[in-house]
Amino acid sequence: MEVQIISKEYIKPSSPTPPNLKTHRLSLLDQFASFGYVPVVFFYPMNQSISHAVADIVSQISHSLKQSLSETLTRFYPFAGKIKDRLSVDCNDEGVFYLEACVNCHLVECLSQPNIPSLQKFLPRESWKDPTEGDHVTMIQVTRFACGGIAIGVLVSHMIADGISLSIFLKGWAATARKACEVVCPNFDAPSIFIQNDAYSREAVVMAFSKPFKLGRCIVRRIVFDASAIASLKAKASSSSVQNPTRVEAVSALLWKCIMTAFKATSGIQRPTYITHAVNLRPRADPQFTESSMGNILWSTCALCTAEEIDLPCMVSKLREARVKINIADFVKNIQGDGGFSKLWELVKARTGAVSSMAFSCGVDYIGFTSWCNIGVYDIDFGWGKPMWVSQVGTIEDSETMFRNRIYLMDTRSGDGIEAWVLLDAKDMIMLAQDNELLAFASLDRSPTE
CATH class of the missing domain: 3.30.559.10 (Chloramphenicol acetyltransferase-like domain)
Structure with missing residues (x-):
């Protein structure tokens, strides 16, 4: 299975983050989170009821994902930033590191007996442990299969997100993409409740x-x-x-x-x-x-x-x-x-x-x-x-x-x-x-x- 990177870009929030929110300090509980990124890959089959050409559908999906992600990042602004130091995130709106790729097989072939090491190829960074100062908080790779199926691989720094937080972010992005009536509004109050202590490494x-x-x-x-x-x-x-x-x-x-x-x-x-x-x-x-x-x-x-x-x-x-x-x-x-x-x-x-x-x-x-x-x-x-x-x-x-x-x-x-x-x-x-x-x-x- 060969995955070919087609494009690399940065998806920025559609509206700038207010100056008072430019630095996101970690909470006390975040201080006890493990290093590395929280990884997950979603595999979506091609909707067989759609009669359009695969290339057209893939193009529409690509545009929808990017536009909706940009809108979503205005609410999830720390996800569009970079790691500033061991206790904070620079919410500089530089954006999510976003890759598009293609793979030379069908989705069913990939999933019939998935090879676990090969799943790393659907993530935007194969060596995704131990992020350091200046690394992106969020990285995403969207890979299209020969049949039109899609894999969405996501890495979010564990410094600011557990599995539930990642799920909340993805639900918010998905709801925006499908133009749902409900809007997922994240709550970033934890750092003001669980006060970090910078005296400890x-x-x-x-x-x-x-x-x-x-x-x-x-x-x-x-x-x-x-x-x-x-x-x-x-x-x-x-x-x-x-x-x-x-x-x-x-x-x-x-x-x-x-x-x-x-x-x-x-x-x-x-x-x-x-x-x-x-x-x-x-x-x-x-x-x-x-x-x-x-x-x-x-x-x-x-x-x-x-x-x-x-x-x-x-x-x-x-x-x-x-x-x-x-x-x-x-x-x-x-x-x-x-x-x-x-x-x-x-x-x-x-x-x-x-x-x-x-x-x-x-x-x-x-x-x-x-x-x-x-x-x-x-x-x-x-x-x-x-x-x-x-x-x-x-x-x-x-x-x-x-x-x-x-x-x-x-x-x-x-x-x-x-x-x-x-x-x-x-x-x-x-x-x-x-x-x-x-x-x-x-x-x-x-x-x-x-």
């Missing part, structure tokens, strides 16, 4: 937060759970403690259990396994934040499973307990204002200290979960229908600077299944792929067209 904060996770080359595989399998899994995972697990809880617990088994098979030792699971704070705060609140409005819960506790209902209970034992409303209130950083920093130090002590005494493995389920990525319609597939992309497999033992959960196109992108060391992945309990509920690397 952002790099040090991120390093403390990500300390448990190992860097190195890893293998990425997609593990797909359909609705019927999840229903059976939820029944198996239920208990008196959690009578009706969510699909995310059930899938997370099974992956946790099976990966622990893989770790034991490759190391010969069953160590305790510590997991984190990202939690969206927007609906759990009191009062709630609006759905369109931008930034990294999330935190991670944590749970530990020992060798004696490897049991699916028990692990689901641990996931539920980890989420409910933190009073989210109080947590959000405590980290607001000028004193928020010290309270948050103490929490991080206590967590990492406990884990480091455990690792020193008996050894411990780590798994980090992030869920993009229920954020509506399959609802993003630019005017020619919903996507056939949404790819989280995951990682560059030959990179030595990737975090291993990471799992990204996505909705399937039907909305009731889950597609898990799993990043593990090669030997651990080999063992996981042979786990009969996992294979009883899931399929590996299934075609998105099925």
Whole structure:
């Protein structure tokens, strides 16, 4: 599969950003976000009911995407800027770095058995880790297939956006493109609520937060759970403690259990396994934040499973307990204002200290979960229908600077299944792929067209 770049340009906001908004300071929670960009690729088939020539349709789509993006950036003005330093974005209206490309195959051929490393070709920058001063906040690549299908690859700096923020931006862009009545209006109030503290290095904060996770080359595989399998899994995972697990809880617990088994098979030792699971704070705060609140409005819960506790209902209970034992409303209130950083920093130090002590005494493995389920990525319609597939992309497999033992959960196109992108060391992945309990509920690397 060869992707050829046709054009490069900058899409600027249709109206200039007011002078008082030229610098966007990160929020306290943004300080704890990981480096790099949030990647996603949307694949759209050609609308077969359209009788126009493919070239004409592609031209119309190109014009519509650029014009609507320009209009959208007036509301999402930090997305059109550049990274100023470790704590702020220069909202200079230089625009989104925007590429147009073409590929010498049909969309169905690409998706029949997608090659994960090749998905990087649909992103506007193949080496998209660790942005530095002067880098664009947002980069987009629109690739057309020989059949007229479209892939839209997006990178947004994690400094200012989590997965939900990225979804909000894309929904706003899509609504403008299809000339919808509703207008998505983002809320950038988080930095005035969660006050950043520039006395601490952002790099040090991120390093403390990500300390448990190992860097190195890893293998990425997609593990797909359909609705019927999840229903059976939820029944198996239920208990008196959690009578009706969510699909995310059930899938997370099974992956946790099976990966622990893989770790034991490759190391010969069953160590305790510590997991984190990202939690969206927007609906759990009191009062709630609006759905369109931008930034990294999330935190991670944590749970530990020992060798004696490897049991699916028990692990689901641990996931539920980890989420409910933190009073989210109080947590959000405590980290607001000028004193928020010290309270948050103490929490991080206590967590990492406990884990480091455990690792020193008996050894411990780590798994980090992030869920993009229920954020509506399959609802993003630019005017020619919903996507056939949404790819989280995951990682560059030959990179030595990737975090291993990471799992990204996505909705399937039907909305009731889950597609898990799993990043593990090669030997651990080999063992996981042979786990009969996992294979009883899931399929590996299934075609998105099925």
